[in-house]
Amino acid sequence: MPKIVDADARRQDVVDAVFRIIASDGLERASLREVADEAGLAVGSVRHYFASSDELLVHSFSVVIDRIAGRLQAALESVLREAPGSPAHHEAVLQLLGQLLPLDEEKAVDVCVWLAFRTAARIKAVFAPEAARSHRAVAAVVGQLVIQLLPDSAEQQDVLVTEAERLLATLDGLCLHALLQSEWMTAQMCRDVLEAHLSGLYNGR
Amino acid sequence: MPKIVDADARRQDVVDAVFRIIASDGLERASLREVADEAGLAVGSVRHYFASSDELLVHSFSVVIDRIAGRLQAALESVLREAPGSPAHHEAVLQLLGQLLPLDEEKAVDVCVWLAFRTAARIKAVFAPEAARSHRAVAAVVGQLVIQLLPDSAEQQDVLVTEAERLLATLDGLCLHALLQSEWMTAQMCRDVLEAHLSGLYNGR
DNA sequence: GCCTTTTTAGCACGATCGTGCTTCATCTGC
DNA sequence: GCAGATGAAGCACGATCGTGCTAAAAAGGC
Numbered sequence: 001m002p003k004i005v006d007a008d009a010r011r012q013d014v015v016d017a018v019f020r021i022i023a024s025d026g027l028e029r030a031s032l033r034e035v036a037d038e039a040g041l042a043v044g045s046v047r048h049y050f051a052s053s054d055e056l057l058v059h060s061f062s063v064v065i066d067r068i069a070g071r072l073q074a075a076l077e078s079v080l081r082e083a084p085g086s087p088a089h090h091e092a093v094l095q096l097l098g099q100l101l102p103l104d105e106e107k108a109v110d111v112c113v114w115l116a117f118r119t120a121a122r123i124k125a126v127f128a129p130e131a132a133r134s135h136r137a138v139a140a141v142v143g144q145l146v147i148q149l150l151p152d153s154a155e156q157q158d159v160l161v162t163e164a165e166r167l168l169a170t171l172d173g174l175c176l177h178a179l180l181q182s183e184w185m186t187a188q189m190c191r192d193v194l195e196a197h198l199s200g201l202y203n204g205r
Numbered sequence: 206m207p208k209i210v211d212a213d214a215r216r217q218d219v220v221d222a223v224f225r226i227i228a229s230d231g232l233e234r235a236s237l238r239e240v241a242d243e244a245g246l247a248v249g250s251v252r253h254y255f256a257s258s259d260e261l262l263v264h265s266f267s268v269v270i271d272r273i274a275g276r277l278q279a280a281l282e283s284v285l286r287e288a289p290g291s292p293a294h295h296e297a298v299l300q301l302l303g304q305l306l307p308l309d310e311e312k313a314v315d316v317c318v319w320l321a322f323r324t325a326a327r328i329k330a331v332f333a334p335e336a337a338r339s340h341r342a343v344a345a346v347v348g349q350l351v352i353q354l355l356p357d358s359a360e361q362q363d364v365l366v367t368e369a370e371r372l373l374a375t376l377d378g379l380c381l382h383a384l385l386q387s388e389w390m391t392a393q394m395c396r397d398v399l400e401a402h403l404s405g406l407y408n409g410r
Numbered sequence: 411g412c413c414t415t416t417t418t419a420g421c422a423c424g425a426t427c428g429t430g431c432t433t434c435a436t437c438t439g440c
Numbered sequence: 441g442c443a444g445a446t447g448a449a450g451c452a453c454g455a456t457c458g459t460g461c462t463a464a465a466a467a468g469g470c
Contacts, residue, residue: 026328028233042449122385123231166398172381173374180327181340193371200405247419
């Protein structure tokens with residue numbers, strides 16, 4: 001009876017439009033009208049798939065979290081497959097950390113949208129649950145990575161926590177700088193900073 | 206002839222209202238009407254002192270940059286007064302880096318407003334010049350600090366640049382986390398992370 | 411006491427926003 | 441072929457925004 005449309009695919013098209021708008025014009029410009037235009041639909045159509053503006057944005061937040069967390073998880077498994085200390089292991093670690101940086105066009109959109117939602121969650125309470133989920137997911141992966149990199153400090157829980165938090169902070173700071181000063185914070189500079197941080201991790205303990 | 210009002214003081218009152226609104230409700234809520242209400246004035250009065258909304262916001266950005274840069278400069282002079290390696294020197298360095306973190310209520314407002322304007326500058330071109338000035342000012346201080354902390358690497362320009370950028374990234378990341386997850390990223394955690402980073406800097410080279 | 415200039419206050423316009431609601435088109439199952 | 445569910449589109453309302461503009465209020469100089 002109904003007109004058959006792949007609803008999930010349509011929803012994803014709309015979410016992609018949201019991502020493009022946030023990446024280019026910021027979260028505050030991601031209104032229903034702008035999103036509908038970008039997706040080539042009418043406002044009423046977008047609202048057919050998302051009950052409200054908040055639901056659309058929260059769902060978009062959720063999608064970008066899943067995308068990033070999925071890439072992180074896959075990269076973590078690559079790290080765990082390599083022998084600690086080997087060059088391949090080192091490269092896999094760099095690859096993992098690079099998932100959180102805007103090193104190519106696709107990841108640039110993702111981390112930009114991701115950061116926009118996280119900062120917006122400070123003000124807009126509807127984003128808070130997803131922001132907390134995002135934080136837990138990333139912290140879990142980076143925490144496991146730090147445990148892997150600092151096996152000698154396994155008994156010193158506080159050292160592991162501090163180092164995980166330090167690595168997380170450096171990553172978020174790099175991400176911020178790469179997004180705000182892209183001409184200065186190049187991909188090479190990101191890699192140099194990560195190398196320096198890792199070498200400090202290896203030698204320090 | 207005129208009604209005598211200290212125009213500069215009035216402008217500062219309005220700017221303070223802008224700060225409070227941004228810190229509590231975000232930059233996008235800092236409209237002329239909200240700012241006027243917060244300052245206890247009428248919209249027309251605010252517009253008497255600031256030609257437009259953009260001028261008000263850009264001037265507010267400039268004020269917060271000067272505040273932070275001034276504190277950084279003063280802290281840098283304290284650092285330079287102490288003998289490198291002494292406990293007093295170490296404490297002065299921590300004090301300097303803490304100027305960029307929301308460790309008390311006053312600094313929390315400042316760094317929150319500061320971050321809001323910097324991220325907005327990615328989208329709103331009117332903020333770009335001040336954002337660039339902010340970046341230069343902070344990078345100059347942190348750069349001098351890194352030179353002071355790594356005298357042995359004075360000839361390796363690239364090492365100094367990388368370490369300055371790494372310290373900047375860690376600071377911005379800590380600031381972001383402290384603002385977004387204030388219950389987890391406490392002042393003590395910030396200090397632990399900074400201590401770990403500095404100890405890595407001392408031993409690494 | 412009045413005049414002039416600064417300060418304060420307010421109105422009105424067009425633009426944008428989210429959203430409740432209605433209307434039309436489209437396609438499937440019978 | 442047609443009934444009915446579903447997708448697509450649009451209107452209208454109230455709220456908020458920046459801004460051009462006007463007008464009242466306040467206060468020092470004469």
